[in-house]
Amino acid sequence: METVAGIDVSKGWLDVCILPCGEAFRVGNDAAGLQALVDRLSGARPDAVALEATGGHERLAAAELAAGGFAVLIVNPAQVRAYARATGRHAKTDLVDATVIADFVRATQPRLRRLRDAQTEALSQLVARRRQIVAMIVAEENRAGQARERGAQKSIRRLLAALRRELDTIDHDIDDHIRKSPLWRVREKLLTSVPGVGPGLARTLIAEMPELGRLDRRAIAALAGLAPWTRQSGKWRGRSFIGGGRAAVRSALFMAAMAAVRHNRVLKAFRDRLVANGKPRKVALIAVMRKLLTILNAIVRDQKPWQTA
CATH class of the missing domain: 1.20.58 (Methane Monooxygenase Hydroxylase; Chain G, domain 1)
Structure with missing residues (x-):
């Protein structure tokens, strides 16, 4: 991605910077402003348009841009700010933020993913x-x-x-x-075939994780924020943590895992084995969450319901 439009989103405005040409402008975060944005970007033809996740203010703009045929990226604000600090840009204005977003995408080249319909x-x-x-x-x-x-x-x-x-x-x-949706009906039936998985988790996964069944187990765990990351330096070894990803999915998986260790004998045996080997109960429950998500991912991928051995 060489030409990138970075957009700083607020409730009332969208500040835009296109790199490498440096063109910058502001439009309203409303129907008229979004139409002007699409028209102006159509002339620039950026390889990607990047917006920060801002708690929902970016949704309308992202949907309009995707409908206009642009490749749209929703980037993590914490990563963008870390990139700004690493490159010595401590000033923070709307235009600076838009520029940093565009520069961040050009430098990191994140993978484009299809937005939800x-x-x-x-x-x-x-x-x-x-x-x-x-x-x-x-x-x-x-x-x-x-x-x-x-x-x-x-x-x-x-x-x-x-x-x-x-x-x-x-x-x-x-x-x-x-x-x-016939597809959603089938998917909900497949997901709820697993003991411990109810409509709450199934519908959260359908709504919040449309990638289910299309990624491998490591990628799907990372998407949910269940891939552990370790802190270490030299001889010092810190504890592993989970975090990031889609918090709503992780919360739903937590509740489902608590039910699964009572009603799903496979996952209960998995949890009990971890605890017997010295794992803390909370760590064992997180491992159950990750294994449950891996199972659900495979079920959707293979289009086969849960089967007990």
Whole structure:
């Protein structure tokens, strides 16, 4: 990738820098601004357009650019800032950020990946909203256990009833999305054939990890943030850690792994063997998460449901 457009995204604006020519401009992060962006980039014809992940503000721009035929990259802001510090660029303005993003992509040449289509993006947002509502329900249930005044208790009960109705509505909407796609229906049936895997994990994987079944076990573990990385220097050996990747997938896998070690005899035996060999229970559970994801990846790849030996 030689010609790259870097875009710094905010709620109201998109600051753009095209390298190596150095052209820079700003457009609004709205329908009119995005159309102007597509028109202007059509003349420059960049090999890639890179945006930082900014908690959702980049989604509309990424979708419009992908629909316009551009190769779109969503880059990790922490990696971009580390690159900026490593190259001695400590100033931080919108234009500087856009320039650094473009320069980062030209220097690192990350692999282009296909963005999610509109249908998958819609399902992803519904699944994310479901997680938010469940978190609110848990928070209110915790408050209910602490409330002593009758008025506060009544307020919590009313809010819990409303949240549970909304959860039912979201579940119904997700069901509708799954039913509309024969591919998703088949995939959900394959995934839930594994003991310990319910609709929650299956639908999270469908929405948040469309690469499932197309990558090898190491790549899919890294995508979920389950590939361990080690800290060491000379004779010093630090502990291994996991992190990064797709947090929503990792959280869903954690809950599924806890169920699997109770209901899936293969994964339970795997966990028990690790613990018997001296592994801490938390480390063993993370290993179960990784093995469960590897199994699900193979099931989707081979299109064969779970089979007990």
